[in-house]
Amino acid sequence: MELENLLKQRGLKVTDQRKAIVKVLKDCNCMLSARDIFDKVKQIIPGVNFSTIYRNLDLMSRKGILCGLMVDTGVSLYGLHREEGHHHHLVCKGCGRSMAIDYCPMSSVEKELAKKGFSPTEHEFIVYGFCGSCGTSGRGE
Amino acid sequence: MELENLLKQRGLKVTDQRKAIVKVLKDCNCMLSARDIFDKVKQIIPGVNFSTIYRNLDLMSRKGILCGLMVDTGVSLYGLHREEGHHHHLVCKGCGRSMAIDYCPMSSVEKELAKKGFSPTEHEFIVYGFCGSCGTSGRGE
DNA sequence: ATTCAGTTGCAAATAATTTGCATTTATAAT
DNA sequence: ATTATAAATGCAAATTATTTGCAACTGAAT
Known part of the structure; x- marks a missing residue:
């Protein structure tokens, strides 16, 4: 319920895919690549599309809900914003x-x-x- | 002449493309992306191929002649190794x-x-x- | 001059990410 | 509850950065 407010505060709609992304990151308690997140979200919402993941990782990072990190291989990792x-x-x-x-x-x-x-x-x-x-x-x- | 020894010491052949890459980085005295380096090397060797640039940036970085840096947009920058x-x-x-x-x-x-x-x-x-x-x-x- | 591993150019393949667009959906207003 | 609408999604195709297989070529040792 806390996440729902967080999303609304930032003017973002509360969607299943956003809830799933945050759940995945909360459960793992670490930073994951877009692909890892996609794979895990698919177990919750089999039909998710990769572009939805990317768009939300970017958007939620810009809104301060997530935070992103570029590692030296050129891959971005995302986690919950502390x-x-x-x-x-x-x-x-x-x-x-x-x-x-x-x-x-x-x-x-x-x-x-x-x-x-x-x-x-x-x-x-x-x-x-x-x-x-x-x-x-x-x-x- | 100094570069030639450097390459030889590391077991690398002295080729025009390697000399051009190092010259470009020496002239600019800053770090450049593979694309920037490619564009500048083309002015010296019009026929160079992009894969030659990539292979040499990687190889010369691993041999300690260049150094690479991954910036937060996911692009690698290369410069002379100090x-x-x-x-x-x-x-x-x-x-x-x-x-x-x-x-x-x-x-x-x-x-x-x-x-x-x-x-x-x-x-x-x-x-x-x-x-x-x-x-x-x-x-x- | 000959040899041969290392190097190059080329074209095609990956991998990560982005974008356009039609459809769907969450939310605000009725 | 119904409706209107901007936001969000799925899909497919496009981009961008980088890598790889392979045949032809070349620097350097003999």
């Missing part, structure tokens, strides 16, 4: 999950940017590696 | 140029990662914004 505010991510190369970290490097570079006359708008900080369960050796591919 | 070592980038949304910054946030998160049992392998830190010449307002597109 209200707690700004944060960055660890991406596990073993299981593909991502976790949040609160540390943000921006305050440490502000002076250097000002000196260069650069006005920052966005930034990203992503750490790739292996999480506790996947270990330093990874799990192959 | 021997001076590890660094990160500012990407101007006005002119598309990128500059290096030396600050690296990794040392500040090491403890937090260790606590989470996460073993980092790679990381990226990119700041988007507008450089001195493009100003805070940007220049449209």
Whole structure:
């Protein structure tokens, strides 16, 4: 019921596909690619179309309901937007999950940017590696 | 002549297309997309093929002659590898140029990662914004 | 000069994402 | 409840970025 209000507040209609996308992300509690989300939503709504997924991931990200992340392979990952505010991510190369970290490097570079006359708008900080369960050796591919 | 040795050291043949790619990146002194590089190399070698560009960007990046960077639109940018070592980038949304910054946030998160049992392998830190010449307002597109 | 692995051009294939359009649907107004 | 309508969806086709198979070519070692 909470999601319904969130969507309405942002002027978005409450549709089954949007509810399914959010459910999938809530259940997984990690960030997923559009394809992963599509596959999981299909188990809930067999007839969903991929373009509906893409349109909603984009729209809900722009409305602050989801947040997107571009990883170094050029694929976007999406997750629920954390209200707690700004944060960055660890991406596990073993299981593909991502976790949040609160540390943000921006305050440490502000002076250097000002000196260069650069006005920052966005930034990203992503750490790739292996999480506790996947270990330093990874799990192959 | 320096490049020729660099290529040979890495077991790569010295070809006109490789020389042209490096020349383009040296002249621009910034990071460019594969398409930009292709367009500029074509002015030197009209017959180059796009796949040759891609193969060499990938190969020379893996050999440490170039370095690649995935920006948040999902496009890779390539530049000459700076021997001076590890660094990160500012990407101007006005002119598309990128500059290096030396600050690296990794040392500040090491403890937090260790606590989470996460073993980092790679990381990226990119700041988007507008450089001195493009100003805070940007220049449209 | 000969050899041969490495490299290139070409064309076709992938993969990720976007778009146009007709149909459907959630919501607001009746 | 019914209706009107803008928003949302499904579908198919288009884009964009990148990759791959393969035959022809070329740099470098002999």
